[in-house]
Amino acid sequence: MPELPEVETVAGDLKKVLVGKTIKSIISFDKKTFVTSLPSLRRAALGHKIIDVRRRAKMLIIDFGKHLLVVHLKMTGQLIFQSNKKLIAGGHPIVSTGTTVPNKFTRLVFTLRDGGSPRFGEAGTLYFNDIRKFGWVKAIKADEFSVIDNAYGHEPFDKALTFEKFLSLINRRLRTSIKAALLDQKLVVGLGNIYVDEVLFKAGVRPARLVKTLTLSEKKKIYLAIPVILKKAILKRGTTFSNFRDGAGQKGNFVAYLKVYGRAGKVCKNCGQLIKKIRLAGRGTHFCPNCQK
């Protein structure tokens, strides 16, 4: 389940290998995988050189200059680059899906060549896999990106997201739970179910608390916990990564640092009480009844 740290990791890894390469061909195995039609996907990308790969919210952006491919992995999407025997992968764990590409979950295949000239040979393949077909790929003109961009809120590491700004944002959701407010990508982007639970544990606030009941001090703790949790997760290369090949060094390690998520019925690492799980905002929600007030 890629949230911000996972997408950030994938974007960084792919940037290293994709920049400078040119899309040679695009093959589709599933029309549902992209919002954009295959012909316009090809128009935007074929023969164009990749100049950057980056992240915005939980989206991956492959930048061709005049055009962009915008990729959302949603829950089970993977982007896998293969060159010779080397795999660079990111997204949903590949436990049950086998370790080879393409496989039955492969939706799109991009073949690449080095540099801009057709005289260069193939230089790897980029696979877009998605088990549940929630993910998508859009091709847009660069100057149309603001339409997508404007639908999302602040980046959690953006200096523009001051505490005052954060307050004014969550104060728009006074009658909802703090969990629902933090999941809302129109306020602050990048937090999904896992990291919201972790942020609220670190802040010592129960997920079900309504925003209007929070003290200023609690809001400050939440505000401060967001970048701490996310940065640590990025450092550990995310929570849900899995090795695609031995020794690839791609395994996400943050799962070992999770304090509440997925630990229902286990003892709190902080106080020893049992972690509780409830259903909130339509999501499984984990917290420590002792550490979180």
Add this chain to the structure above:
DNA sequence: GTACTTGTTGAACG
């Protein structure tokens, strides 16, 4: 077989 999982959207609600 059934319940459960999740990011995002859009419908339905008050």
Add this chain to the structure above:
DNA sequence: TCGTTCAACAAGTA
């Protein structure tokens, strides 16, 4: 209009 909740999507896992 606004804020909020909830179903829907898909398919693998327990």
